[in-house]
Amino acid sequence: TAAAEMMDGEVDGFYRAFPKVELHAHLNSSISSVTMGKLIAKKPDLGIEQTRTMINKGQKRTLEECFEMFKIIHQITDRTEDIYMVTKDVIKEFAADGVKYLELRSTPREEKTGFIGMTKRAYVETILEAIKQCKQDNVDIDVRFLLSIDRRSGSTVAKETVKLAEEFFLSSDGIVVGLDLSGDPTVGHGKDFIGSLQEARNAGLKLALHLSEIPSQHEETTLILMNLPPARIGHGTFIHPDLGGSQELVDLVKLHQIPLELCMTSNVKGQTVPSYDKHHFGSWYSLGHPCILCTDGKGVFATDLSQEYQLAASVFNLSPSQMWDISYQAIDYIFASDDIKSKLRRRWNNLRPVLYHL
Ligand SMILES: CC(C)=CCNc1ncnc2c1ncn2[C@@H]1O[C@H](COP(=O)(O)O)[C@@H](O)[C@H]1O
Numbered sequence: 001t002a003a004a005e006m007m008d009g010e011v012d013g014f015y016r017a018f019p020k021v022e023l024h025a026h027l028n029s030s031i032s033s034v035t036m037g038k039l040i041a042k043k044p045d046l047g048i049e050q051t052r053t054m055i056n057k058g059q060k061r062t063l064e065e066c067f068e069m070f071k072i073i074h075q076i077t078d079r080t081e082d083i084y085m086v087t088k089d090v091i092k093e094f095a096a097d098g099v100k101y102l103e104l105r106s107t108p109r110e111e112k113t114g115f116i117g118m119t120k121r122a123y124v125e126t127i128l129e130a131i132k133q134c135k136q137d138n139v140d141i142d143v144r145f146l147l148s149i150d151r152r153s154g155s156t157v158a159k160e161t162v163k164l165a166e167e168f169f170l171s172s173d174g175i176v177v178g179l180d181l182s183g184d185p186t187v188g189h190g191k192d193f194i195g196s197l198q199e200a201r202n203a204g205l206k207l208a209l210h211l212s213e214i215p216s217q218h219e220e221t222t223l224i225l226m227n228l229p230p231a232r233i234g235h236g237t238f239i240h241p242d243l244g245g246s247q248e249l250v251d252l253v254k255l256h257q258i259p260l261e262l263c264m265t266s267n268v269k270g271q272t273v274p275s276y277d278k279h280h281f282g283s284w285y286s287l288g289h290p291c292i293l294c295t296d297g298k299g300v301f302a303t304d305l306s307q308e309y310q311l312a313a314s315v316f317n318l319s320p321s322q323m324w325d326i327s328y329q330a331i332d333y334i335f336a337s338d339d340i341k342s343k344l345r346r347r348w349n350n351l352r353p354v355l356y357h358l
């Protein structure tokens with residue numbers, strides 16, 4: 001479509017200058033081509049080509065192919081030094097794109113390769129170290145972290161991840177704020193994770209769960225919404241009754257006012273949504289339901305948050321002031337404290353007249 005073609009071109013400066021909140025970014029999906037180039041140069045033996053780690057202009061992949069891409073990326077980020085560099089680069093790139101508050105998420109990974117190997121605890125510590133370093137370097141962005149549970153790895157691993165998250169929740173000075181449930185939606189069942197997720201929530205961790213990324217997850221989503229309600233929903237592509245969901249699900253989401261983390265480029269390139277104009281942002285936004293624009297993975301999906309804003313604005317014909325409200329409203333749904341929310345609102349309110357020349 002014309003909008004899609006436009007999006008592959010230059011983004012005008014307007015949405016880059018917009019202060020933005022990014023709440024759905026997987027670390028290993030967010031690696032830029034520059035950073036990927038550095039990683040490939042460090043590991044020439046792997047013979048990895050850049051074209052296999054990102055979906056470029058106009059290209060599409062099946063969900064299966066996308067999850068194959070993550071395997072390749074994980075091969076090239078298998079040491080703590082890689083994770084450290086990736087995290088720092090990703091944070092600086094989000095800051096350069098005008099993101100003022102970022103929640104990164106990543107799956108604690110154990111690797112036996114290399115000299116020392118990497119434990120899940122070391123993996124998380126490395127990310128937290130990189131976040132701290134960026135703060136010390138005065139990078140203009142507030143960064144928090146969610147531990148991801150990969151649904152492929154089953155309930156025992158999920159329990160371990162919750163334990164690790166609870167531990168870091170208490171020791172990370174407010175950096176670790178929650179948990180994510182993600183991974184291949186065709187694998188595993190949500191019911192295996194409900195117990196662990198309830199425990200996590202009782203310990204004070206906030207939950208952001210990938211729900212209904214594919215049509216066959218109706219029963220799972222119902223079960224999770226009845227037993228948990230998470231604080232935020234990732235994608236929720238097939239919650240709507242026209243798309244394999246049901247009015248009952250829509251009503252549950254509306255009743256609990258659960259915001260949706262929406263990733264337009266990711267969904268179209270991953271082909272769960274046929275075209276930008278058919279993205280479910282349209283129907284939820286019309287309902288007045290809280291919609292948060294996110295990248296999912298600015299690396300693999302070759303986008304950034306400014307592009308996602310411009311895309312939504314052009315596809316759904318939204319004014320700068322409506323876009324401003326979307327950005328401002330996202331502050332309500334961050335997992336950091338009310339104090340941080342107030343600080344961010346003040347920043348936004350100070351920037352608004354500058355942007356609109358009011
Ligand atoms: C088309 C497509 C696959 C879109 C992305 N939709 C996703 N759905 C579920 N889990 C995901 C998705 N993207 C990334 N992830 C999770 O994030 C991981 C990569 O980031 P990390 O290693 O956790 O730092 C993947 O292995 C996967 O577990």
Ligand SMILES: [Zn+2]
Pocket residue numbers: 024026182210234296
């Ligand atoms: Zn995701």
